[in-house]
Amino acid sequence: MSGFATPVLFAACVLACCTLAQSALAQTADASFDQTIDADLQAQAQSEMDTGHDTEALALLNEIVRRDPRQAGALLDAAVLYCKLGQRDLSLRALARIDSQYKVPPAIEKLISIYRTNTCTPTTPRPTLTVSVAAGVTSNANFGPSDSLVTFAPGAPISSLELAPESLAHRDQYIESAIQGELPVSFWPDITLLGGLTDRQYRSQHGFDQRTGTLGVDDQKRFSGGEVDNQIAADLLWLGASVYQRNLEWHSAYWTLPRAFVSSVARAGLDFTLTDSAYPGNSLYDSVHAEVRAAFQAHIGERTTMLMFVGPGWDRPNGSRPGGMRRGYSAWLSLDYDAGRRGQFEAILEQSTLNDAAPYDPVFFGSIAERQTVQTASLRYSYPLPRGWSLYAQVSEQRISDSISLFSYTVHDGSLGVSWKY
Structure with missing residues (x-):
């Protein structure tokens, strides 16, 4: 290669490198x-x-x-x-x-x-209807106290009282039926009408037969990257042949959108409930109850779902109820396991506490203020059948612990039933 060709080749290489670099x-x-x-x-x-x-x-x-x-x-x-x-x-x-x-x-x-x-549901929501019938047995149909002996405070007119046998807990059998439905309003988006009836008839304790009727409206909307659910409902509870309690309730909840965490999908929220309760037979116990609770829901793995609520609660009397204002908290936890064709398990644990601000009855109980804790545990198993039918078995326990023994009692329930859902 000539001496002239060498500089030319070098210049060409430099030019090519510059072009590639650019x-x-x-x-x-x-x-x-x-x-x-x-x-x-x-x-x-x-x-x-x-x-x-x-x-x-x-x-x-x-x-x-x-x-x-x-x-x-x-x-x-x-x-x-x-x-x-x-x-x-x-x-x-x-x-x-x-x-x-x-x-x-x-x-x-x-x-x-x-x-x-x-x-992601269809743009035209469908009405739903659930009907169920069950036979069961309970250890305490009449909510009788656990202790037959009531002890009063020193200086009370009497020192103690032995309760009559008919006032204590009575075991009984029952037939329970329920119907619940939801009807979307086609001309009013996001609005759904709610309704339900439940009925429990005892074999012997007919004075404690229970019937409940509910009517309400529900509104669900998306808001700031989450979901807001507002529900207003009214219900009546009959005990025996008379109306025992009337409730008017507003429930509001905010949920964030679901987020993925490793092998789980979860969302958080805030839950608020305001309930006005009236007792036609004794207006002394009419009250307004409020709860504000943090909420959390998680889908764990492929089959398990957890739902939890916890927060403070207040109960303000409308009149001169013994004990006055009440304050406390409530906690609710459910675990749901879907076994596919083998059925579904659901466990629920609940605890709530309310403490009176003043003594309940100074004459008989002295300076004792009522402190009541309600603990409930239930387990339900459902086995799916064709065409929307299912069989289910359920057991539950409720314990009421009170600083005044007269108001403490325990209830054990067990039932077998069949349900149908449209």
Whole structure:
């Protein structure tokens, strides 16, 4: 190779290297610019979702997916928004695309399953109806106290009292039936009418037969990336042949959207209940009860669901009720295990406490203020049958512990029944 050719070849190599370097720099700059645009679009979409502008957020998410088909998270968010906007077919199409094109963690698979089977419902809700009949036995049909001897405070007119046998706990058998339904209002979106009737007839203790009638309305809405449920209901409780209690209740709950955590999908919320209770036979015990509780729900693995509520409660009398104002707390926990064709198990644990602000009755009980704790545990097993039918067995225990022994009692229940759901 000549001496002249060597400098020319060197210059050509330098020029080629410079060209490649400029091309690489340009590609790097273009990629960085694209990433900046994608990040900005994602931030805008999140902002629109947080402010409840679902249509605008959906347009931004679709643009993100169009620019980069690898954005599975944006596609999942779009599927959720399609669902919220009532476009169920487009939502299911997006979920199917995620299933076929991406390898997602088990928790995300669970989240997709929840939206596909529960959250993303048809745009035209259907009415529901549940009917059940059961036969059972209880250890305490008349809510009789656990202790037959009532001891009074020193200085009371009498020192103690032996309760008559008919006032103590009586075992009995019963037949229980229930019907509950929900009717969506077609001309009023998000509104559902509620109704129900329950009836328990004892074999012997007919004075304690129980019947309950309920009517209400429910409103569910999406709000700030979550869900708000408001329900107003009125119910009447008959004990024997007379109306024993009347309740008017407002229940409100806020839930965040479900989030995936490892192998679980969970959501949190806040629950508020306000109940006005009246007792036609004794207005002295009329009151207003309020509860504010933190709420948590989790789908654990493929088959287990947990639901929990806990928070303070207040009970203010409308008149001069003995003991005056009451304060306390309530806690509620349920665990549900779906065994598929083998049936379903549900366990519920509940505890609530209310403490009086003043002595209950200074004449008979001195300075003792009533402190009452209610503990309930139940276990239910349901076995599915064809065409909406199922068999179920249930056992439960309720313990009422009170600083005044006259009001302490325990109830054990067991029943077998059949139910049908439309």
